[in-house]
Amino acid sequence: METSNYRRLQENLEYLKLKQIGLHLNAVLDANQTTPLSFIDTLLKLTDYEREVKEHNVTNAMIKVAAFPHLKTLNDFDFAFQEAISKDQILDLSSLRFLEKQENIVFQGSSGVGKTHLAISIGIIAAQNRNSTYFIKCHDLIQNLKAAHAENRLEAKLKTYAKYRVLIIDEIGYLPLAADDAKMFFQLIDKRYEKKSTIFTTNASFQSWIDIFQDPMIANAIVDRVLHHATVINIVGHSYRLKNHLQQD
Numbered sequence: 001m002e003t004s005n006y007r008r009l010q011e012n013l014e015y016l017k018l019k020q021i022g023l024h025l026n027a028v029l030d031a032n033q034t035t036p037l038s039f040i041d042t043l044l045k046l047t048d049y050e051r052e053v054k055e056h057n058v059t060n061a062m063i064k065v066a067a068f069p070h071l072k073t074l075n076d077f078d079f080a081f082q083e084a085i086s087k088d089q090i091l092d093l094s095s096l097r098f099l100e101k102q103e104n105i106v107f108q109g110s111s112g113v114g115k116t117h118l119a120i121s122i123g124i125i126a127a128q129n130r131n132s133t134y135f136i137k138c139h140d141l142i143q144n145l146k147a148a149h150a151e152n153r154l155e156a157k158l159k160t161y162a163k164y165r166v167l168i169i170d171e172i173g174y175l176p177l178a179a180d181d182a183k184m185f186f187q188l189i190d191k192r193y194e195k196k197s198t199i200f201t202t203n204a205s206f207q208s209w210i211d212i213f214q215d216p217m218i219a220n221a222i223v224d225r226v227l228h229h230a231t232v233i234n235i236v237g238h239s240y241r242l243k244n245h246l247q248q249d
């Protein structure tokens with residue numbers, strides 16, 4: 001390759017922001033001298049470098065946007081500790097089939113059994129596969145909706161939360177909701193119903209959701225929509241947080 005053309009090629013790559021091709025060009029040219037690749041194979045090799053980094057960046061951005069409180073994955077989950085959980089069922093959920101069917105997941109159980117961990121693990125897989133994903137605690141969600149309502153922006157805020165392909169609403173039932181808050185929550189659930197998947201974690205039975213949402217009609221309407229197309233994983237077991245204490249007993 002002529003020196004001036006080589007320089008022009010480098011300039012083009014820089015101008016087109018094809019940084020990875022620029023970085024790998026010399027190595028590919030050198031390798032080509034001993035083991036020549038076809039034109040197509042050379043281009044493919046170079047564009048693969050570029051694509052790999054771009055995909056990695058997009059994935060990282062999706063995970064950042066999701067606002068997970070931590071990044072624990074299914075590999076970090078000790079299935080042997082929590083016997084009530086079927087690993088196969090969780091692996092099936094991690095295939096993201098539920099997303100295609102706009103189904104929900106509810107992780108139900110007492111404190112420390114792994115509800116949030118599993119919800120995040122599945123959320124991470126969803127985000128890695130380029131599905132817009134967002135994690136929020138129920139209390140924060142309600143506070144944000146209330147603030148938006150006070151500023152006459154409720155509809156816009158509901159639309160924002162309604163658009164995520166996967167919304168994780170963590171900790172339903174830890175704090176009771178005022179009747180008006182329950183109505184806003186219902187509006188969001190209704191907007192997502194049969195359109196988008198929502199993952200819930202809760203320490204309360206569905207019967208006690210009536211107490212949480214105060215108004216039985218609203219509570220029933222919420223539970224109805226949540227459960228119509230849903231996988232409920234009821235985790236009956238010990239708290240992982242108390243694992244070491246349990247072993248000492």
Ligand SMILES: Nc1ncnc2c1ncn2[C@@H]1O[C@H](COP(=O)(O)OP(=O)(O)OP(=O)(O)O)[C@@H](O)[C@H]1O
Pocket residue numbers: 072076077078079081082109110111112113114115116117118171201203240241
């Ligand atoms: N089976 C498990 N294997 C590995 N780590 C686990 C397991 N279960 C829970 N943990 C860890 O224990 C801690 C508590 O789990 P998690 O936050 O998922 O509990 P939770 O069911 O959401 O509880 P809470 O109702 O109090 O929010 C986390 O650090 C989580 O990563």
Ligand SMILES: [Mg+2]
Pocket residue numbers: 115116117170171201
């Ligand atoms: Mg939790």
